[in-house]
Amino acid sequence: MSDLNTQAVARYKNNFLREVEERVEEGNMVKMCMQCGVCAGSCPFGPHWQHSPQKIFMMIRAGKREELLTSDSMWMCTSCYNCIVRCPRKLPITHIIHGLANYAHRLKLVPKGQPTRDVTKLFWDNLMKVGRINELTFSLALYFKDGLVQGIKNSLAMQSAGLGLLKAGRLNPMEIFGGHKCKEQSGIHRMIAKAREIEDGRRGLLA
Amino acid sequence: MAKKQYAFYPGCSSQKGASAANYIASFGVMCDKLGIQLNEVPDWNCCGASIGYGEGGELPRMVLNARNLAIAEKELPGQDIVSGCPACWLGLREAVDRLHEHPQMKTDTNEALKEVNLTYQGTSNAKARHMTEVLIEDIGYEAMKAAVVKPLDGVKIAGYVGCQANRPYGIAGESFENPLYLDRMIEAVGAEAVPYEQKVACCGGALAFSEPEKSQNLIRQIVESAYDNGADMIATPCPLCQANVEIYQAEINKKHGTKLAMPVLYYSQLLSVAFGGSIKEAGLNGQLLRAEQLEKIAGK
Numbered sequence: 174m175s176d177l178n179t180q181a182v183a184r185y186k187n188n189f190l191r192e193v194e195e196r197v198e199e200g201n202m203v204k205m206c207m208q209c210g211v212c213a214g215s216c217p218f219g220p221h222w223q224h225s226p227q228k229i230f231m232m233i234r235a236g237k238r239e240e241l242l243t244s245d246s247m248w249m250c251t252s253c254y255n256c257i258v259r260c261p262r263k264l265p266i267t268h269i270i271h272g273l274a275n276y277a278h279r280l281k282l283v284p285k286g287q288p289t290r291d292v293t294k295l296f297w298d299n300l301m302k303v304g305r306i307n308e309l310t311f312s313l314a315l316y317f318k319d320g321l322v323q324g325i326k327n328s329l330a331m332q333s334a335g336l337g338l339l340k341a342g343r344l345n346p347m348e349i350f351g352g353h354k355c356k357e358q359s360g361i362h363r364m365i366a367k368a369r370e371i372e373d374g375r376r377g378l379l380a
Numbered sequence: 381m382a383k384k385q386y387a388f389y390p391g392c393s394s395q396k397g398a399s400a401a402n403y404i405a406s407f408g409v410m411c412d413k414l415g416i417q418l419n420e421v422p423d424w425n426c427c428g429a430s431i432g433y434g435e436g437g438e439l440p441r442m443v444l445n446a447r448n449l450a451i452a453e454k455e456l457p458g459q460d461i462v463s464g465c466p467a468c469w470l471g472l473r474e475a476v477d478r479l480h481e482h483p484q485m486k487t488d489t490n491e492a493l494k495e496v497n498l499t500y501q502g503t504s505n506a507k508a509r510h511m512t513e514v515l516i517e518d519i520g521y522e523a524m525k526a527a528v529v530k531p532l533d534g535v536k537i538a539g540y541v542g543c544q545a546n547r548p549y550g551i552a553g554e555s556f557e558n559p560l561y562l563d564r565m566i567e568a569v570g571a572e573a574v575p576y577e578q579k580v581a582c583c584g585g586a587l588a589f590s591e592p593e594k595s596q597n598l599i600r601q602i603v604e605s606a607y608d609n610g611a612d613m614i615a616t617p618c619p620l621c622q623a624n625v626e627i628y629q630a631e632i633n634k635k636h637g638t639k640l641a642m643p644v645l646y647y648s649q650l651l652s653v654a655f656g657g658s659i660k661e662a663g664l665n666g667q668l669l670r671a672e673q674l675e676k677i678a679g680k
Contacts, residue, residue: 198438217582217598218591249591252430253582254547258556267548271433278434288590293434296586300432304425306392308399315589334627337668338399345397353395356423363495364447365440371488372439 198272304355402666427471445475531570
């Protein structure tokens with residue numbers, strides 16, 4: 174639970190649909206869903222979603238806020254875009270799912286250790302450092318996200334792949350010292366901070 | 381003949397020493413033989429990829445892409461901005477669409493871009509495109525065919541289009557369920573395009589990191605389907621598809637006792653070999669699972 178979440182509950186009472194429409198990427202399209210289920214049947218991770226996209230859209234209308242935002246369903250999206258191109262009502266489903274995931278994360282409602290949430294955070298933090306992804310430090314951060322012991326286990330498990338990439342010239346150990354980067358790093362930091370401030374303002378998320 | 385000029389956005393994986401170094405290596409011969417000049421966008425930044433949304437949100441992602449678009453607009457005016465990576469392409473194209481459709485988002489984006497002294501105008505006809513679009517639409521299959529000096533005779537290739545090179549935008553005129561462009565490129569260089577069931581299936585994408593078991597199940601289906609239909613190798617237009625499908629075959633073998641060892645190439649490597657590129661020029665030395673048939677042709 175976070176202050177942002179308490180504020181959101183107080184502000185929207187039981188109107189979860191309105192909350193999604195105002196605060197979630199492409200959320201204003203949720204009400205277009207006609208519950209045909211093509212999205213649920215098209216998803217490569219379909220069986221692994223606790224609540225399928227079809228069900229998620231109905232849960233939003235039914236006000237199942239807590240149940241949805243604390244679930245790990247939105248984190249099962251591989252961004253394959255099958256649902257988007259097959260949806261007969263043209264809902265931007267992938268974007269809505271991404272938006273819900275981002276919103277749940279901002280409100281600190283995501284279960285601790287949710288692996289895809291952890292990856293997206295590590296990815297973003299990594300790219301923010303120098304403006305580009307450093308594949309070596311990103312991979313290491315991933316392996317070691319659950320502590321040193323697990324990190325060593327993970328690294329050993331992927332050792333042969335790592336060595337293979339190294340030998341193939343597709344992994345540069347020198348990247349650990351910085352490697353590829355943007356020149357305009359501080360400008361990029363300011364630009365993104367500004368973008369977040371504007372977006373939070375528009376979505377009523379400024380603390 | 382003057383070369384066709386494009387603003388080029390390589391993306392993080394296509395940098396020197398990164399996971400798609402073999403991909404970008406193969407662009408040299410391919411572009412040279414087809415009269416394509418790629419001009420790198422100066423000081424480009426990451427697009428946020430298909431996994432940045434969780435922490436990044438919408439406007440920060442738009443702004444990341446808008447910075448690249450604005451630099452291209454300013455430094456390489458009028459040139460289409462081209463990427464070899466479907467996620468980079470998607471990020472750029474999505475940004476162009478939304479900034480055009482939503483004036484408020486454009487205003488907000490330009491407000492943030494002031495921090496780097498840039499403005500995104502979006503007034504020229506320059507488009508965000510994937511490299512395959514350039515090849516198909518600006519060069520054409522016939523011209524690709526005409527540039528072949530070493531046809532890939534007898535090589536059976538499963539064209540793996542995957543997700544983001546196909547959805548949500550895809551290549552104009554192609555279907556989402558059975559796009560044919562990759563098969564036609566395979567045939568243009570004299571190889572045989574093998575029909576199989578997993579052409580547009582998902583490899584798990586970035587969730588190969590977070591949900592390895594689930595993703596490796598998908599990868600196994602892709603590789604086994606290619607084997608079942610007689611393919612010698614897989615070819616793809618996507619760096620993440622290439623890395624996932626190639627790297628995890630060994631993992632799958634370890635866990636399930638399978639014997640998967642199917643080379644996974646880029647379309648550009650096929651073109652490079654067929655156009656006379658050496659093993660190194662085609663990036664074939666960058667494969668974890670070496671494509672011996674191609675090496676043999678390239679070494680001739």
